[in-house]
Amino acid sequence: MKPKLHVFAAALLALAAAGRASAQPPQQQPEQEAATPAEDDQGLVVDVVGGQADPTSIAVPAMPTPASASTPAGETGALGRQVAEVVAADLRNSGLFRPSGPSGLPAVTFPQVTAPNFATWSGAEALVHGFVQANGNGTLTIGCYLYDVAAQRALAQEGFTVQPAQWRRAAHRCADAIYGRLTGETGLFDSRVVYVAESGPAGRRIKRLAIMDQDGANHRFLTNGQFTALTPRLSPDNRTITYMTYTEEQPRVFVYDLASGRSRPLVAAPHMTFAPRFSPDSRAIVFSMAVNGNTDVYRVSTSGGTPQRLTTAPGIDTGGSFSPDGSRIVFESDRSGGQQLYVMGADGAGQRRISFGGGRYATPSWSPRGDLIAFTRIAGSFRIGVMGVDGSGERLLTDGWHDEGPSWAPNGRVLIFFRSAQGSGRGSIWSVDLTGRNERRIPTPLDGSDPAWSAINP
Amino acid sequence: MTPDRSEATGFGVAIVGHAALVAALYYLIDPRPDAGRAPAPPSIEVSFVEETGIIAAGETAEAAAKSVAPEAGPPEEAAPAEPAPAPVPEPVARPTPAPSPAAPSPAARRAAPTPAPAQQRSVPQPRRQDRQAGAGRGQANRGAALGADLLKGIGNDPASTSRRAPGAVMTSQARADIGSLIARQVQPCANRQRSPGPGAERIRVTIRLRINGNGSLAGQPTIVAREGVDEANRRYLALVEENTINSFTQCSPLRGLPAELYDVPGGWRDFRLRYRLPG
Numbered sequence: 001m002k003p004k005l006h007v008f009a010a011a012l013l014a015l016a017a018a019g020r021a022s023a024q025p026p027q028q029q030p031e032q033e034a035a036t037p038a039e040d041d042q043g044l045v046v047d048v049v050g051g052q053a054d055p056t057s058i059a060v061p062a063m064p065t066p067a068s069a070s071t072p073a074g075e076t077g078a079l080g081r082q083v084a085e086v087v088a089a090d091l092r093n094s095g096l097f098r099p100s101g102p103s104g105l106p107a108v109t110f111p112q113v114t115a116p117n118f119a120t121w122s123g124a125e126a127l128v129h130g131f132v133q134a135n136g137n138g139t140l141t142i143g144c145y146l147y148d149v150a151a152q153r154a155l156a157q158e159g160f161t162v163q164p165a166q167w168r169r170a171a172h173r174c175a176d177a178i179y180g181r182l183t184g185e186t187g188l189f190d191s192r193v194v195y196v197a198e199s200g201p202a203g204r205r206i207k208r209l210a211i212m213d214q215d216g217a218n219h220r221f222l223t224n225g226q227f228t229a230l231t232p233r234l235s236p237d238n239r240t241i242t243y244m245t246y247t248e249e250q251p252r253v254f255v256y257d258l259a260s261g262r263s264r265p266l267v268a269a270p271h272m273t274f275a276p277r278f279s280p281d282s283r284a285i286v287f288s289m290a291v292n293g294n295t296d297v298y299r300v301s302t303s304g305g306t307p308q309r310l311t312t313a314p315g316i317d318t319g320g321s322f323s324p325d326g327s328r329i330v331f332e333s334d335r336s337g338g339q340q341l342y343v344m345g346a347d348g349a350g351q352r353r354i355s356f357g358g359g360r361y362a363t364p365s366w367s368p369r370g371d372l373i374a375f376t377r378i379a380g381s382f383r384i385g386v387m388g389v390d391g392s393g394e395r396l397l398t399d400g401w402h403d404e405g406p407s408w409a410p411n412g413r414v415l416i417f418f419r420s421a422q423g424s425g426r427g428s429i430w431s432v433d434l435t436g437r438n439e440r441r442i443p444t445p446l447d448g449s450d451p452a453w454s455a456i457n458p
Numbered sequence: 459m460t461p462d463r464s465e466a467t468g469f470g471v472a473i474v475g476h477a478a479l480v481a482a483l484y485y486l487i488d489p490r491p492d493a494g495r496a497p498a499p500p501s502i503e504v505s506f507v508e509e510t511g512i513i514a515a516g517e518t519a520e521a522a523a524k525s526v527a528p529e530a531g532p533p534e535e536a537a538p539a540e541p542a543p544a545p546v547p548e549p550v551a552r553p554t555p556a557p558s559p560a561a562p563s564p565a566a567r568r569a570a571p572t573p574a575p576a577q578q579r580s581v582p583q584p585r586r587q588d589r590q591a592g593a594g595r596g597q598a599n600r601g602a603a604l605g606a607d608l609l610k611g612i613g614n615d616p617a618s619t620s621r622r623a624p625g626a627v628m629t630s631q632a633r634a635d636i637g638s639l640i641a642r643q644v645q646p647c648a649n650r651q652r653s654p655g656p657g658a659e660r661i662r663v664t665i666r667l668r669i670n671g672n673g674s675l676a677g678q679p680t681i682v683a684r685e686g687v688d689e690a691n692r693r694y695l696a697l698v699e700e701n702t703i704n705s706f707t708q709c710s711p712l713r714g715l716p717a718e719l720y721d722v723p724g725g726w727r728d729f730r731l732r733y734r735l736p737g
Contacts, residue, residue, distance in 0.1 A: 043729055043730065044724055044725070044730070045637070045664075045729065045732060046637045046644070046732065047641065048641055048644050048645060048731060048732070048733050049734055050645055050647075051648065051653045052649060052653065054652075056652055150708065151704075151707075182652075182654075183654050183655060184655065184658075184694040184697045185654075369690075371690050434656055435655070
């Protein structure tokens with residue numbers, strides 16, 4: 001009987017519990033109420049999507065001088081106009097600005113440099129003011145101010161004290177400050193380009209090393225053309241150039257000291273060496289060397305010594321380029337049957353392929369930002385492209401017949417490359433924005449190839 | 459087999475015990491609302507309306523009700539101490555210079571009209587519900603829509619002089635419509651902003667805007683959220699933040715918003731603007 005009583009009592013409890021449950025309000029209700037206040041906490045939220053990629057209009061009038069003075073670079077008032085011209089040209093060449101001036105713009109008085117008459121500049125979104133002042137010690141001070149015309153407020157101001165001969169650098173620095181403030185990028189105008197200047201008839205081309213400011217100014221030749229020079233690269237410290245030249249009909253890598261103008265072989269080995277590039281700290285050079293019919297990537301100190309072999313696969317491994325932190329190297333290899341891009345550690349470990357598209361990939365160059373690798377894609381034509389460091393997101397930026405050899409601007413936003421004309425094969429230097437827009441030819445006195453952009457001048 | 463005396467006694471005790479147990483369970487688990495628990499919330503009537511425009515619910519009220527519930531908002535939400543009742547401010551239609559996104563000039567702030575309609579401060583009369591909800595302790599009711607002042611304003615006392623539209627409620631539809639109105643006004647200025655570079659379109663910035671009753675900014679916009687920022691586009695973040703602020707300031711003051719939904723919970727007195735570049 002006892003077990004039966006227990007079952008009875010349990011049944012009663014179950015019935016009572018069931019009745020209780022059915023009499024209760026839904027348990028979800030408090031949760032729903034809790035959700036409502038959360039929405040109210042958020043309140044009114046307005047979503048807006050908008051923007052454009054059109055160039056920013058910016059007025060760059062001539063820069064006044066507080067007192068006219070004669071300097072080795074010219075009269076300070078005239079320099080004020082020239083500085084404005086350089087600033088306007090830099091901004092225009094970037095493709096991100098639509099500058100006006102200094103020609104055709106009203107004169108600016110010295111007091112107005114720091115207190116602009118904004119009503120005068122209402123047609124522009126941004127305004128550049130500045131001044132050129134001769135100092136008692138023979139230097140120049142060049143002031144640079146950026147204003148938001150609509151908001152009537154200053155956005156940036158910088159001053160540069162330079163020797164009169166360096167006034168263009170101050171102008172480039174002013175342009176960099178403006179460019180940086182309005183785009184979020186670091187500067188690129190106070191930099192140089194080394195390249196191969198070509199002249200003479202086909203078959204007997206003279207190829208000399210040349211260097212110039214990024215805008216083509218201050219051009220000069222570094223070699224006399226007695227020996228053909230190719231693939232020059234500037235060291236990140238801007239002191240040295242490494243390049244390949246033919247001596248005794250064999251390609252060899254040399255190192256050129258910009259201060260002394262002297263060259264020396266990178267390594268003493270009797271083998272063919274080519275495709276050199278500096279490490280980010282300028283202390284090492286990665287290059288290719290052909291030994292017994294096999295070309296591999298090597299690394300050696302910039303001062304020379306015994307090279308360290310980084311690749312061992314049969315075939316041609318070449319075109320090494322360091323990542324900006326120096327920990328990895330991208331290179332090209334035909335080990336899979338055609339030229340493709342590979343990434344490995346700086347010591348050669350962990351080699352893996354990152355390009356898998358049709359055609360061939362060559363001349364890889366790791367972005368100074370570290371996030372992209374530029375390359376030449378060879379599939380019918382030669383085009384410049386970029387991809388992620390894992391090979392993802394490949395984009396082609398140019399559509400020329402023969403575009404080759406990309407090199408990054410110091411801010412990683414622009415690429416420089418050379419374009420060979422169909423038929424004549426004559427080369428010219430071009431740049432293109434990372435967006436693929438603003439493809440622009442860089443003026444050179446002779447034909448040009450193999451450009452390499454320097455770091456920002458120290 | 460005749461049960462002996464002890465068995466009969468035990469059987470009787472068992473019957474009595476079970477009867478007591480049933481009675482106890484019945485009273486213990488009684489679902490009636492008056493059995494020592496909080497009463498169930500009263501049911502509400504739900505009806506669907508066809509009107510979907512920006513019309514405050516209180517606009518159709520025939521009589522303004524006297525506020526009887528305690529103020530729940532912070533001091534900044536209280537009515538300005540003006541001796542004479544001011545007319546209900548209409549949205550200012552005349553354009554004013556776009557204030558600086560970083561710091562509106564003091565003159566502009568001084569020139570700004572009274573931010574909120576005059577509002578009669580009611581005498582707090584704490585009630586049982588107030589204590590339960592924590593009201594009456596100076597806490598702003600920023601959470602539940604059905605807060606301690608749920609009954610505030612309900613009534614038919616025509617003597618009320620409250621400038622807040624009586625019973626005005628920011629419904630979901632009104633919220634969407636006001637959001638659309640603001641977005642339409644801001645859009646031309648958003649379109650003027652520049653894309654600084656590839657990847658910037660992944661960034662979304664949210665700013666909080668406090669608005670005067672005439673649609674002008676009542677204070678400096680504050681950035682409350684940044685989304686989609688990665689290593690590749692971090693360099694553009696500051697510019698996208700500027701774009702966000704400029705999108706509003708260059709197209710302010712706001713116009714044509716319903717005054718009765720200015721100073722209500724979720725009203726356009728204080729809202730968020732979320733901006734990103736196209737792409």
